[in-house]
Amino acid sequence: MLDKIRPLFPYLKRYWKNLAWGGVAVIAYNVFRIILPLIVGHAVDDMKHGVTEQRIEYHALRLLLVAALSAVFLYITRQVIIGASREIEYDLRNDLFANLERQAPSFYHTHRTGDIMARTTNDLNAVRQLLGPAIMYSANCLVFTAAALPFMIHISPKLTLCAVGPLPIASVLVQSFGHRIHRRFERIQAMFSDISAKAQENFSGARLVRAFAQEEAEIASFEKANLEYIGRSMHLVRLMAMLWPSLELVLGLGLMITLLVGGHEVVAHRISVGDFAAFNVYMVQLIWPMIAIGWVVNLFQRGTASVVRIDELLKQQPAIVDADNLPPQPAVLRGDVEFHNLSFTYPTGGPEVLHKISLRIPAGTSAAIVGPTGSGKSTLVSLVPRLLDAPEGTVLIDGTPIRQHSLEQLRQNIGFVPQETFLFSDTIAQNIAFGRPNATEDEIVEAARVAHIANEILEFPRGFDTAVGERGITLSGGQKQRTAIARAVLRDPRILILDDALASVDTYTEEQILNGLRRVMEGRTTLLISHRISTARNADQIAVLVGGRIVELGTHDELIARNGYYTALAEKQQLEEELAVAT
Secondary structure, three states: OHHHHHHHHHHHHOOOOHHHHHHHHHHHHHHHHHHHHHHHHHHHHOOOOOOOHHHHHHHHHHHHHHHHHHHHHHHHHHHHHHHHHHHHHHHHHHHHHHHHHOOOOHHHHHOHHHHHHHHHHHHHOOOOOOHHHHHHHHHHHHHHHHHHHHHHHHHHHHHHHHHHHHHHHHHHHHHHHHHHHHHHHHHHHOOOOOOOOHHHHHHHHHHHHHHHHHHHHHHHHHHHHHHHHHHHHHHHHHHHHHHHHHHHHHHHHHHHHHHHHHHHHHHOOOOOOOHHHHHHHHHHHHHHHHHHHHHHHHHHHHHHHHHHHHOOOOEEOOOOOOOOOOOOOOOOOOOOOEEEEEEEOOOOOOOOOOEEEEEEEEOOOEEEEEOOOOHHHHHHHHHOOOOOOOOOOEEEEEEHHHHHOHHHHHHEEEEOOOOOOHHHHOEHHHHHOOOEEEEEHHHHHHOOOOOHHHHHHHOOOOHHHHHHOOOHHHOOOHHHHHHHHHHHHOOOOEEEEEOOOOOOOOOHHHHHHHHHHHHHHHOOEEEEEEOOOHHHHOOEEEEEEEOEEEEEEEEEHHHHHOOOOOHHHHHOOOOOOOHHOOO
């Protein structure tokens, strides 16, 4: 058991004072619970000498006082221990989120979002139940049982032996059922992750599902998975349904034996009626601890299964991290980017994506990268902000290997517009200001004007306060891309990377955006990836990437004069534009 909860030790250590005070409250609470049967026994025996209102009131007040003090310490116990479990849950959730935020994009290629969400919600709740109610009830059961047994033995060793005789049976039942509960709960949690992942994918891909008229098929698929989840859950319910009645049967057997043997002891005058009453109160008080064993075991089995699943995420080390003992670097980079004999293969394996790439983009200049789909253009620019990690010494910023810059410093100097635009479920203004939360309203509007989207935003009923919906679903593809461009521009980066950022806009809008960007691009390093010659033609240099290799490099005029791949691409696009105008 200790090995299974070992990942929680640092959190338990952090709140050891709370747990210690909780332990004191548990002891105090059970001291008064132990006193209660003694008062009952004394009251019953005292009544043999005559029942008077004064005696009844005296014993009633004693019972009330003890019960009140017991209630106070029970409140403190719950407040402290359950409160500590909530604090640990808070820390665990923060640590999980922080670790997930540090993961490289490749992590999310191999881990489903639904599974991660299930672990950070359902599993985390199971761990909280383990650290709160399970610990509290376990402590109460152990302390009360250990304290009550000496008093019961003092009343009658024989009666105590007969009463607690069936309890080992309860222990065997709990142990037997506990292992099966653990295994079944693990399978239930795994199935819950599958259901969460399926639901998340369907919600995110709602448009695609409708476009292909697959609503009924997806509903049927989800229903099938849900039925399996319910089936697994019912197996656990049936197991728990067997555990509780079995425990109650054993405890009922103990009470029956207590009544038969205790009654005989009273008739034989070996114990008093008061002692027998006190003993029965102890037995009644022991019923809940014994029944609670089944519930606590269930919480422990669920919790330990979830600890393993959460620990897997906490142990996941980011694939891309800062190097040790980084040399001091200026906070603001000049923006000189160089690829030096770069060859790159994805960590997951497969063929080489980039082969012996050598290219330098001096600070303050622009470079366009063109080429067919799958030639490695996006991979190349993803190496600059270290979304992917290039081999040591093959990518340099300001003449320094990129790994000698901290990730925070490097990315603070980069504005990146990825090929797949992502917007948060927030307002347009908040999405544009994502990289600069303290940006003023005027700065946000100006960035939108550069991206040629300000006028369209102002036409919305709520303007820049318009909510864009999940992943920007209320905006068109072109509007989302231009919002992402505005977000990058607002950051005022030293290095601006546009990964096919104008693919979703028409040529007229593209020209308007480029006119706005030319002023922004002055004095900063810009990397443009595009399939359109119109986007690339004004760059200081253009690299043609084919099959992971640079096959042509030069200005627009130089490449046109070579009559190679770039020339063919330019002629093809010119013909397409002429045909489009003619039609």
